[in-house]
Amino acid sequence: MQQALAIHSVQCFSTMNFHRKHHYFDHLRRNKQYPFPHSTSFSVSKEVKVSASSKQKPPQVESVIGDDEDELLLEKVIVVDDGGDLGWLPAFPHVLTASMANFLFGYHIGVMNGPIVSIAKELGFEGNSFLEGLVVSIFIGGAFIGSVTCGSLVDKLGCRRTIQFDTVPLILGAIVSAQAQSIEEMILGRFLVGLGIGVNTVLVPIYISEIAPTKYRGSLGTLCQIGTCIGIIASLYLAIPSENDPHWWRTMLYIASVPGFILALGMQFSVESPRWLCKAGRLDEAKKVINNLWGSSEVDKAIKEFESVLKNDGDDLNSSWLELLEEPHSRVATIGGALFVLQQLAGINGVLYFSSLTFKDVGISSSALASLYVGLTNFAGALCALYLMDKQGRQRLLIGSYAGMALSMFLIVYAISFPMDNEISNNLSILGTLLYIFTFAVGAGPVTGLIIQELSSSRTRGKIMAFSFSVHWVFNFLVGLFFLELVQKFGVAPVYGSFGAVSLLATAFAYFLIVETKGRSLEEIEMSLNPKFQGKRNSE
Known part of the structure; x- marks a missing residue:
């Protein structure tokens, strides 16, 4: 569960004014030369329609509807708009299908929480803490390799085919683990699963962001986090029979292969990213996807945006890792890596590890029940x-999330450091733990993976995401490796206090170096950040 929450893996906060601050992204404003509209909703805008009604119709268009009838028709359209905005609906089935990969991620994390003792006993490594840890941590090693290789795969094959191919190690890994008769077979199966998960954690956010209408890109992108949460909860629920059946873990791992088959089949009926299709020269297919998902009125404007970016970036499908050393890619990659470093050093893995002990202090001895409380809070x-x-935007949620995480950590430090009644201390610790997990899931979890690919260029998006998630897996492993040693040496309060300090640092980082991408198309963001495009526009 630790990795599941730390991957993605949000409230109403005051608006920050960035126009007076000087930082790299300060010039991220509306492109005046290419003022493309950002909302790709199918809904009718009340403001636009009302203002449009006051304008004269073009002389070549003759209306056979009277003024009164025209106004009545307009009122009916506005009423429909007030009833609900369904512009997200055409893309939703494709996003939901891709999110099955995140369900698998959460399931594979949770599936080892309870049965690891039964697995160790049956495969003959019971009591060997190193091998027990290896069975769990080899997953991270596979995920790291998967993250690194994903960038090149998505450039060549596109998101849809890469996700389908990625189901192979996910399915094989689950079956090999379920049939394992030795520790070596179990390690191989867990490595294959990690390899597939590493690819998906990079790829699925990119896929969703590239097919989602601009207006709903953030909300639809959050389905990655929700899918992970549901996967964790499902694995915890299915683990209940393992308390009475020591061989139940094999059934759970066989079940893990089923979503892989569903994902592979579902992606066969899903669309490819229109941005990748345009880059691959398949313009007619790209127009068809845009028409089906965003509406016919968006086709020409979207294609014009895509071609403007390709004209400046190049339209070949093979970007180089060395391009990450060039501007603006280097700064985006640096910010992406830094966001994941801060996310991990803010202590999500340590808090989750200690949460079961915290719940025991208040009488909840069942680790499964404690994990369920944590999973529901995350959900x-x-x-x-x-x-x-x-609605509130990425930057606000990051700032509010890390501020809430810092407050939660300091609350726990206060509860365990100052003399008070044990019951009050335990209750404050529970409150701080749940508040920390909730605020993490609201911003630091889902926003990090979303905003990195939004700031990335179309040409290097896959590789920047691959680099950023590789950094994530490295620090995920390091925090898990040294956390207990630090607690034993310094105590819980100093370690949790350092988590709170890092959270405050992350709050400042988000305030000064992250700008709002809400409501901006990926192409407009890229054109605003690309110095080549800026120089060309100024010369014109």
Whole structure:
């Protein structure tokens, strides 16, 4: 569960004014030469329609509808708009299908929480803490390799085919693990699963962001986090029979292969990213996808944006890793890596590890029940992120999330450091733990993976995401490796206090170096950040 929450893996906060601050992204404003509209919703805008009604119709168009009838028709359209905006609906089935990969991620994390003792006993390494840790941590090694290789795969094959190919190690890994008769077979199966998960954690956010309408890109992107939460909860629920059946873990791992087959089949009926299709020269297919998902009125404007970016970046499918050393890619990659370093050093893995002990102090001795409380809290935070991502924006949620995480850590430090009644101390610790997990799930979890690919260029998006997630897996491993040693040497309070300090640092980082991408198309963001495009525009 630690990795599941730390990957993605959001409230209403005050608006920050960035126009007076000087930082790299300060010039991220509306492109005046290419003032493309950002909302790709199918809904009718009330403001636009009302203003349009006051304008004269073009002389060559003759209306056979009277003024009164025209106004009545307009009122009916506006009423329909007030009833609900369904511009997200055409893309939703494709996003939901891709999110099955995140369900698998959460399931594979949770599936080892309870049965590891039964697995160790049956395969003959019971009591060997090193081998038990290896079975769990080899997953991270596979995920690291998967993240590194994903950047090149998606450039050549596109998102849809890469996701389908990636189901092979996910399915094989689950089956090999379920049939394992030795520790070596179990390690191989877990490595294959990690390899597939490493690819998906990079690829699925890119796919969703490239097919989602701009207006709903953030909310639909949050389905990655929600899918992970549901996967964790499902694995915890299915693990209940393992308390009475020591061989139940094999059934759980066989079940893990089923979503892989569903994902492979579902992606066969899903669309390819229109941005990748345009880059691959398949313009007619790109127009068809845009028409089906965003509406016919968006086709020409979207294609014009795509071609403007390709004209400056180049339209070949093979970007080089060395391009990450050039501007603006180097700065985006640096910020992406830094966001994941801060996310991990803010202590999500340590808090999750200690959460079971915290719950035991208040009488909840069942680790499964404690994990369920944590999973439900994470799920509630992800739902808040779904609602607020495109309303409050990415930057606000990051700032508020890390501020809430810092407050939670300091609350726990206060509860365990100052003399008070044990019951009050334990309750404050529980409150701080749940508040920390909730605020993480609301911003630091889902926003990090979303905003990195939004700031990345179309040409290097896959490789920047691959680099950033590789950094994530490295620091995920390091924090898990040294956390207990630091607690034993310094105590819980100093370690949690350092987590709070890092969270405050992350709050400042988000305030000064992250700008709002809400409501901006990926192409407009890229053209605003690309110095080549800026120089060309100025020369014109």
